[in-house]
Amino acid sequence: xxxxxxxxxxxxxxxxxxxxxxxxxxxxxxxxxxxxxxxxxxxxxxxxxxxxxxxxxxxxxxxxxxxxxxxxxxxxxxxxxxxxxxxxxxxxxxxxxxxxxxxxxxxxxxxxxxxxxxxxxxxxxxxxxxxxxxxxxxxxxxxxxxxxxxxxxxxxxxxxxxxxxxxxxxxxxxxxxxxxxxxxxxxxxxxxxxxxxxxxxxxxxxxxxxxxxxxxxxxxxxxxxxxxxxxxxxxxxxxxxxxxxxxxxxxxxxxxxxxxxxxxxxxxxxxxxxxxxxxxxxxxxxxxxxxxxxxxxxxxxxxxxxxxxxxxxxxxxxxxxxxxxxxxxxxxxxxxxxxxxxxxxxxxxxxxxxxxxxx
Amino acid sequence: xxxxxxxxxxxxxxxxxxxxxxxxxxxxxxxxxxxxxxxxxxxxxxxxxxxxxxxxxxxxxxxxxxxxxxxxxxxxxxxxxxxxxxxxxxxxxxxxxxxxxxxxxxxxxxxxxxxxxxxxx
Amino acid sequence: xxxxxxxxxxxxxxxxxxxxxxxxxxxxxxxxxxxxxxxxxxxxxxxxxxxxxxxxxxxxxxxxxxxxxxxxxxxxxxxxxxxxxxxxxxxxxxxxxxxxxxxxxxxxxxxxxxxxxxxxxx
Ligand code: SF4
Ligand code: SF4
Numbered sequence: 001x002x003x004x005x006x007x008x009x010x011x012x013x014x015x016x017x018x019x020x021x022x023x024x025x026x027x028x029x030x031x032x033x034x035x036x037x038x039x040x041x042x043x044x045x046x047x048x049x050x051x052x053x054x055x056x057x058x059x060x061x062x063x064x065x066x067x068x069x070x071x072x073x074x075x076x077x078x079x080x081x082x083x084x085x086x087x088x089x090x091x092x093x094x095x096x097x098x099x100x101x102x103x104x105x106x107x108x109x110x111x112x113x114x115x116x117x118x119x120x121x122x123x124x125x126x127x128x129x130x131x132x133x134x135x136x137x138x139x140x141x142x143x144x145x146x147x148x149x150x151x152x153x154x155x156x157x158x159x160x161x162x163x164x165x166x167x168x169x170x171x172x173x174x175x176x177x178x179x180x181x182x183x184x185x186x187x188x189x190x191x192x193x194x195x196x197x198x199x200x201x202x203x204x205x206x207x208x209x210x211x212x213x214x215x216x217x218x219x220x221x222x223x224x225x226x227x228x229x230x231x232x233x234x235x236x237x238x239x240x241x242x243x244x245x246x247x248x249x250x251x252x253x254x255x256x257x258x259x260x261x262x263x264x265x266x267x268x269x270x271x272x273x274x275x276x277x278x279x280x281x282x283x284x285x286x287x288x289x290x291x292x293x294x295x296x297x298x299x300x301x302x303x304x305x306x307x308x309x310x311x312x313x314x315x316x317x318x319x320x321x322x323x324x325x326x327x328x329x330x331x332x333x334x335x336x337x338x339x340x341x342x343x344x345x346x347x348x349x350x351x352x353x354x355x356x357x358x359x
Numbered sequence: 360x361x362x363x364x365x366x367x368x369x370x371x372x373x374x375x376x377x378x379x380x381x382x383x384x385x386x387x388x389x390x391x392x393x394x395x396x397x398x399x400x401x402x403x404x405x406x407x408x409x410x411x412x413x414x415x416x417x418x419x420x421x422x423x424x425x426x427x428x429x430x431x432x433x434x435x436x437x438x439x440x441x442x443x444x445x446x447x448x449x450x451x452x453x454x455x456x457x458x459x460x461x462x463x464x465x466x467x468x469x470x471x472x473x474x475x476x477x478x479x480x
Numbered sequence: 481x482x483x484x485x486x487x488x489x490x491x492x493x494x495x496x497x498x499x500x501x502x503x504x505x506x507x508x509x510x511x512x513x514x515x516x517x518x519x520x521x522x523x524x525x526x527x528x529x530x531x532x533x534x535x536x537x538x539x540x541x542x543x544x545x546x547x548x549x550x551x552x553x554x555x556x557x558x559x560x561x562x563x564x565x566x567x568x569x570x571x572x573x574x575x576x577x578x579x580x581x582x583x584x585x586x587x588x589x590x591x592x593x594x595x596x597x598x599x600x601x602x
Contacts, residue, residue, distance in 0.1 A: 034453060035435075041460045046469055051534060058534035058557050082360060122488050129497050140509035149513075149557045157562065158511070185483040211386040211432040224385075229409055290360035291392075293404065293411060304404065306390045321388040321436075329432035358460065 003031055006340070010039045014117045014344040017354035021331070021347070025340060033335035035328055041358040048318040053079065053287060053309065054153065056318065060305075061147050063320060064356040066106045067298040069098050069142075071320075072151040077231055078294030078307045079153050085283060089275040091155035092233040096270045097168075098142065098150055099232065099296075100263040105134040106299035107256045107263075108179065110351045111186065114253060117348040118195045123185055130178035133171050140164070155280025165271045172264050179260055186257055196249040200334040200346035203247055210330045213323050214301020215255045216350060220247035226297035237269045249349040256351075287313055298323050300351045322356035364402060364413035369424050375414055376426045379405045386430040387411070389437065394421065394444040395472045401440070418446075425451040443470040508573050513556045515572040518547055522568035523589045529560035529569060549585040551576055 003026045010018035018039035024031045047059050060075045061068040073095055080087060087095075108131035115123035135145045142148035142158055150156045160168070186192060202212065207220035217224050218241055225241040227234045242258040244251035289311035295304050301323030308316040327350040334346050367375050379386075387404035394400070399421065403414040416423070425448040426433045437448045438459045445468030448454075457466060491497070499506065508514060525547065527540040537553035538560060540546070561569045 036455075036459075038458070038460045043469065051536075054532070055534035055559075058555065058559065062555075120484075122484050122491075126484075126487055126491070136509070139512055141511065143511050143513035143558060144556065147555070147557075149559075157558075181487070189483055208383070208385050209380075209430065209432070211388075211430065224409065226409070291362055292360060293362060293413075295411075302387075302406075304387060306392075306402065308392060317390075317392055319390045321390075325435065326388070326432070329435055332431075 008343060008347075012344075014348065015352075016113055017352065019347075019352055019354045021335075021343075023335070023340070023343065028340050030335050030338055030340060030343065033332055035331060037354070037358050039358075040355050042355075044359045045318050045320060048315040050314070052313040053315055056315065057151060057153070058149060060318075060320065061149060061151075063322065063359055064298075064353055065146055066109060066353060067102055067300065067303075067356075068147045069102045069150065070296055070298045070303065072149070073099060073232070074294050074296040074303055074305050075307070076151045076153050077296065078292050078305050079288055079309075081294065082288035082290050082292045082307065082309060083153070083283070083285070085154050085281060087155045088278045088281055089233070090159075090277045091279050093270045093274045094156045094158075094160065094279065095151070095232040096234060096237065097160070097267050097274075098138075098148060098156075100267045100270070101134055101137060102148075103299045104175070104260060104263045105131050105138070107260050108134070110256060110299075110348075111179075111253070114345070114348050115186075115192075117344040118192065120191060123182065126182060127179070130175055130182075133175050133178075137168055137171055141168070152280055152283075154283045155278070157280070159279045160274075165274065169268065169271060172267060176261070176264055179257075183257065187254065192253070193250065195342070195345055196253060196349075199249045199338060199342050200349055201246065201248040202330060202334060206333065207247065207330070210333060211326050212301075212330050213326045214297065214299075215252055215259070216301065216327050216330060218242060219244045219251035219255045221245045224302075226295050226302050229295065231296060233270060233273075236273065237266055239266065249345055252349045287311055300324055300353060300356075301326065320359055322353070322359070324350070324353045324357045328352070328357060362402070362413055362415075364415035366415050366417065369416065369418050369422075372414075372416055372424050373426065373429065376403065376429050379412070379414075380429055382407060384412070386432055389433065389440065391440045391444045391446070391470070393472060394446055394470070396421075399423070399444060399446055421446045423448050425449055427451055442468065444468050445471045508575070510573070512573060513558045513571045514574045515576045516549065516551070516554060516556065516561070517570060517572060518549070518585075518587055519568045519570070520547070520587050520589050522566050523547055523587075524566045524568075525589055526565060528563050528565055532563040533560050545589050547587040547589050549587070551585060552582055 003024050006023045006025050008021040008023050009015050010020045020036040022034045057072050061072045063071050108127050112124045112127040139145045142150045150158050202220050204221045207217050223241045223243045242255050244255050288309040291308040293306050304321040306319040310316045384405040384407045387406050390402040392400040398419040401416045405412045423446050437451050438455045442457050442460045525540055525542050530538040530540045535553050535555050537550035539548040
């Protein structure tokens with residue numbers, strides 16, 4: 001007999017976004033999982049037909065509410081490559097600062113949601129309280145809390161003065177204190193260990209074969225991070241990916257937690273090295289023509305933009321491969337064999353962003 | 360500027376993709392560049408140690424062999440292309456039959472163009 | 481759970497981390513992108529803002545002398561503010577208040593003839 005099919009989602013207390021999984025279960029054990037989508041599909045790629053390539057910067061920022069700045073960054077870097085524009089050194093460092101602020105708030109958000117998936121409400125609240133400071137930095141420096149809208153082709157739209165950088169550093173020290181105080185709970189608490197260790201494990205070869213990206217891949221022992229490509233100013237900063245070997249939910253949690261400290265370190269380095277100069281170069285000449293692939297590391301992993309332009313105002317084709325899109329197939333392998341009660345934890349461990357996936 | 364990619368046709372596709380897998384490449388994604396009633400152009404992206412390689416597949420008609428048997432993770436993107444461009448991937452499991460984002464087989468694929476796929480300059 | 485107990489106790493007896501919103505609203509930071517306003521005296525109805533707006537919520541009509549703005553479609557990106565050649569657009573340091581009905585801002589602008597020579601590039 002086929003067993004029971006249990007619809008998990010699209011509305012489920014643990015899910016921040018509408019993902020629908022059809023779980024085939026046998027007793028309390030999942031036998032197979034089939035994801036279903038279409039609840040938040042917005043057709044943003046298609047918008048490239050009616051919005052010109054500059055307006056698309058604001059559109060691609062809205063692909064994801066959490067890594068918005070890095071979407072715009074990837075897109076702008078792609079267009080800069082096509083048009084042969086070199087952003088100013090100051091713009092490259094500022095891009096790193098805002099990217100890492102995004103990674104910080106995204107990882108704090110995820111750690112909170114993950115704690116919530118385990119039923120650990122107090123940890124969830126505490127982490128989100130820490131995250132609030134980063135949202136404040138975003139608002140004070142870029143103008144908006146989440147969708148920063150700082151990127152333009154050729155640089156950035158906002159600048160930081162020395163008072164702001166000093167304030168960022170002092171706020172980050174508070175943030176660091178805030179999440180370090182949680183480190184014992186996140187990494188050594190009995191509840192967390194019990195809920196996450198050995199759950200949803202992926203071996204190195206499985207993770208590679210399933211095309212996982214970002215923290216998923218790094219938790220399975222693959223040292224891959226698009227920041228190693230050295231885009232923006234990453235090539236001039238000291239950086240080594242955080243890698244764990246176990247490949248289970250606990251390892252993913254450790255990777256993301258360690259990346260919090262790493263992001264703060266990168267922001268400090270970038271602020272210390274911040275060169276003087278203009279924040280953007282004027283863009284003249286014809287609209288872009290040709291095709292290009294641009295990649296960047298988002299909090300959830302590698303993001304790929306394919307841009308094809310024909311020299312007109314509108315792009316021929318814009319394709320966005322978001323990190324969650326690459327991580328979803330791993331779910332169909334991780335979920336079979338685990339208990340129903342662990343499904344939320346394993347599901348959350350990929351850091352699902354469904355709006356990204358469907359665009 | 361164009362992307363450097365090996366041009367292949369649908370007969371060679373599976374062999375070429377299997378060769379990438381044998382080299383230990385990570386499957387990144389498939390991009391459908393354009394499709395209409397005359398044919399379609401697809402780009403397959405693979406990554407190895409941060410270096411991207413591409414395959415450019417041109418097909419006549421709208422039938423494409425699926426690479427799910429080689430990289431199982433391709434099912435999601437192949438289903439998406441079925442929805443967006445109205446192509447058919449042969450041997451796709453699980454096949455959502457254009458219900459991933461759309462309502463079903465009779466809905467119009469929004470990205471499909473009425474004219475021919477854009478040829479490169 | 482044991483590691484969390486001191487934090488929980490501190491939060492329980494310490495100061496509140498949230499604020500009672502409508503009574504004490506939060507002050508925005510200096511650089512925040514708030515409500516969009518157009519200074520009718522400066523606007524030259526060139527239409528640059530309408531061409532650059534990514535959400536296409538601005539309509540400028542020279543003939544009728546109208547500058548129209550759809551605040552509910554606006555995403556507060558500030559692109560129009562930077563694009564405006566006359567410097568007539570600005571963003572206030574506060575958000576639009578919540579309203580019960582959909583509004584549309586229609587501004588009657590009179591362009592004086594000596595200004596109409598200004599041209600701009602989109
Ligand atoms: S760009 Fe400025 S001057 Fe031109 S129509 Fe808009 S608000 Fe008026
Ligand atoms: S702030 Fe942005 S969305 Fe709003 S009117 Fe200006 S350009 Fe348009």
